[in-house]
Amino acid sequence: MSHYLAIDNLTKIYPTPKGPAIIVKDFNLRIKKGEFVCLIGHSGCGKSTVLSMVAGLNDITSGGIILAGKELVGPGPDRGIVFQSPCLLPWLTAFENVMLGIDQVFFTADKSERRQIAEYYLSVVGLADAMHKRPAELSQGMRQRVGIARAFALSPKMLLLDEPFGMLDSLTRFELQQVLIDLWSKDHKTALMVTHDVDEALFLADRIVMMTNGPEAEVGDILEVPFPRPRDRKAVLEDRDYYRLREYLITFLEERAHHKRPKEKLDLPPPPSSTRGKAMKVLLTPV
């Protein structure tokens, strides 16, 4: 079997008072086992909708998703998810937050082994000294490290990452990308990640899937990332192809953006990312 994850004609339609809103239409994607794929596109293009359907957190209107030979129905611990905000339970320590999932999927193992798993992943992400702190005592970057450890600790069949570093500043982002890729390199877990950061996608992914702007978002173009692994940021930045690929991606994103922008004298910024995937009203004042 060559495809580990197969997404076929995936479509998402939300009913609205003005009739159905087609967010994603006939989205097709095949991911091989051990492949790291990034979905890139603008805020609101539907990339997170695709990811949340793979996660089973969002109903599928039509089409289907097959993971390791089984059709996906609903959420499950076979897919480890890293969200944009780590969604930790504030009254539990980092360690207890990670143990929560481990206790579920490793219920046949004994307690000492379960604890070893949590200690292992929390230490590898750099939290050996902070694993018994509560989220409020951790910085934003450290919380996201807990989120990464939690996803890996479940030994999922695949990883789903929804703009995991979107809320971090660009330097903390560099650090956490390294943490993620180091961890990923250990067993090459199949991964699907949503991002709008071009540099992030080039550093992490084997393939970058560019999505067209919604509504009716679909795959616009696919870019194979040729950099050898294991990747070193310095080597990647110095690679002759790096800036060529970077420009290619930026051009794709900019051109799709221009399509959508109304030719108004008042240069309206796009809607904030929190309204992603939701229908919204925009008031235009005549100039």
Added chain:
Amino acid sequence: MPYLELKNVSKSFGVSHVLKDINLSVDKGEFVAIVGFSGAGKTTLISLIAGLLKTDRGTLTLNDLEITEPGPDRGIVFQNYSLLPWLTVFENILLAVDQVNPNWSRDKKREHVEKYIAMVNLTPARDKKPSELSGGMRQRVSVARALAMDPQILLLDEPLSALDALTRATLQDEISRIWQEDKKTVLMITNDPDEGILLADRIIPLSAGPGATLGPSITVDLPRPRDRKAINHEPRFKEIRREIIEFLLNSKGDQHATLTKKLVLPDIEPEDLSLPRSALGGRTKPIRRREIKEVEVNA
């Protein structure tokens, strides 16, 4: 003759040393960007220059006068806009102009405010309140307000970090255009190396805290106006970018936690929770990875 000068400036809060031996000189009309990690002390640095905080050691001078308190000679743009919510765009800016030029006639003030509203392309939104504006538009008001005071230096404290990537790009272009029209002395703080390279004449990395200090200053000798896309082809752009990122990552490098315990990762497989418990068939122990054998099956 430097316009803004910081000599051996240090600042601590209680026992935590935030800034150590900061030396910086900015010439008149220069655009300088300081890039650093969040939490490194970037905002502390700007607050010192703004006069909102006092130094423990060292001196700060602007145009040969020592900085001791806040004043309208320094225009500040904060990350969180800091607009008064009950005033319109026009009124927010007028408030600043009123303070700096109380003797101007009403018409002159109005004209002046409208000029700066036009400069940031907000004329259609002149009479709107902040709550009716998007994040990008609010930040434009904040920029216009700072410029309308005609300060000697403009301090930008991560002005664009709260905005999404596209709005950010649009505003970067706008700041670049306004700076070229106005030729103000600007000190910008940012956590985005690309933003610094795109806008500044000089870019200086601030090492990771505690005890953060400024690294070597790098002159951004790329021709203006700089195009975000074309700049990718410039070998000099790549060089500057690499130099800054390397300095910053190295300054943070030796902060890893010490491991006192040997880590063990048990080689056990997770259970399939979608199956009923009876599928375990009485098994009470987890499956070990080394027990899994690959078997070829003829279909």
